[in-house]
Amino acid sequence: MTVAINLASKFASFEAQWTPKIIGEVNDCDVKVAKLNGAFVWHHHDEADELFLVVRGRMTMRFRDRSVEVGEGELIIVPRGVEHLPVAEDEVHVLLFEPKGTLNTGSARGERTVEDPERL
Amino acid sequence: MTVAINLASKFASFEAQWTPKIIGEVNDCDVKVAKLNGAFVWHHHDEADELFLVVRGRMTMRFRDRSVEVGEGELIIVPRGVEHLPVAEDEVHVLLFEPKGTLNTGSARGERTVEDPERL
Numbered sequence: 489m490t491v492a493i494n495l496a497s498k499f500a501s502f503e504a505q506w507t508p509k510i511i512g513e514v515n516d517c518d519v520k521v522a523k524l525n526g527a528f529v530w531h532h533h534d535e536a537d538e539l540f541l542v543v544r545g546r547m548t549m550r551f552r553d554r555s556v557e558v559g560e561g562e563l564i565i566v567p568r569g570v571e572h573l574p575v576a577e578d579e580v581h582v583l584l585f586e587p588k589g590t591l592n593t594g595s596a597r598g599e600r601t602v603e604d605p606e607r608l
Numbered sequence: 609m610t611v612a613i614n615l616a617s618k619f620a621s622f623e624a625q626w627t628p629k630i631i632g633e634v635n636d637c638d639v640k641v642a643k644l645n646g647a648f649v650w651h652h653h654d655e656a657d658e659l660f661l662v663v664r665g666r667m668t669m670r671f672r673d674r675s676v677e678v679g680e681g682e683l684i685i686v687p688r689g690v691e692h693l694p695v696a697e698d699e700v701h702v703l704l705f706e707p708k709g710t711l712n713t714g715s716a717r718g719e720r721t722v723e724d725p726e727r728l
Contacts, residue, residue, distance in 0.1 A: 490671065490690070492682045512685050514659045515707055517635060519685070539634045541703075543681075551610065561663075562612045563639070565632050570610070583661075585705060587635055 495521065495543055498608050499581050506600060508584060508592050509608045520584040520605065522592075524576045531596035532571045538586045539565045545580035549573075615641065615663055618728050619701045626720060628704060628712050629728045640704040640725065642712075644696045651716035652691045658706045659685045665700035669693075 498511050498521050505523045512519040524547060540549070541563040549556045549564050550573040558564045566572050593601040618631050618641050625643045632639040644667060660669070661683040669676045669684050670693040678684045686692050713721040 490669075490676060490684060490686060492676050492678045492684050494679075494682045496681055512659070512683070514657045514685050514705055515637060517637065517705075519659065519683070537634045539632070539639065549610075556610060556612050558612045559614075561616055562614045563632070564610060564612050565634050565639070566610060585634055585637075 495581075495583065499523065499543070501608055505579065506592070507602050508605050510605050511608050513588070514585075516587055517585050518588050518590070518605075520586070521608070522582050522584060523579055524574055524582060525579040527575045528573060529593055529596045529598065529600055530571055530573045531594035533566075533568055533586070533590055533594040535568055536587045536590045536594075537565055537568050538590065539563060539584065540574070541583040543581045543583055545576065545578060547574055547576040547580045547582070550575055615701075615703065619643065619663070621728055625699065626712070627722050628725050630725050631728050633708070634705075636707055637705050638708050638710070638725075640706070641728070642702050642704060643699055644694055644702060645699040647695045648693055649713055649716045649718065649720055650691055650693045651714035653686075653688055653706070653710055653714040655688055656707045656710045656714075657685055657688050658710065659683060659704065660694070661703040663701045663703055665696065665698055667694055667696040667700045667702070670695055
């Protein structure tokens with residue numbers, strides 16, 4: 489059943505930070521939502537480009553050689569293989585597009601890895 | 609160069625309706641922006657799921673058996689093979705995710721087909 493997916497409702501339905509939730513599938517990609525706050529872990533994805541669209545708040549995408557500020561209504565595409573570290577001073581709500589099965593921590597599997605994201 | 613892409617700036621940079629513009633690439637998909645107003649043409653995409661995220665305004669996605677209202681901050685994923693007709697009573701700004709090379713008119717190639725979308 490093809491329905492409209494309301495982003496605000498999806499974000500309102502969970503509290504946990506750094507735990508991406510799958511809200512849809514399009515071609516070979518998952519559409520995910522996540523709440524980020526603080527610094528994540530340095531990682532990269534060997535075979536996945538990753539798109540972050542900031543729906544609320546703002547974040548910094550740190551790369552090894554520089555940082556990019558990403559504000560509300562802005563998106564950033566991190567190419568495969570590029571090390572990155574998402575950082576948010578306050579809670580930020582992001583929409584993610586990435587190939588199915590992409591781990592949130594990519595190369596840096598550990599305690600912050602979400603192996604099997606919940607579907608909302 | 610990985611930069612932040614501001615959606616409002618992209619929408620402010622063109623006027624034409626029904627002419628998708630490519631603003632980024634992620635995996636095998638293009639990220640596009642488009643301004644829609646009025647009714648498009650009935651069509652489907654044989655091998656492409658298509659995601660519409662309404663950034664401003666609202667639209668109706670008509671299917672052969674029903675219609676779905678899609679408001680600001682909502683998205684809809686039209687599965688491959690499903691006939692659909694986007695309709696907007698007033699101008700609506702949408703972000704699109706679809707496989708590279710997807711034609712806006714899909715199966716209904718004609719005067720409204722944009723063969724080679726501009727890159728912004």
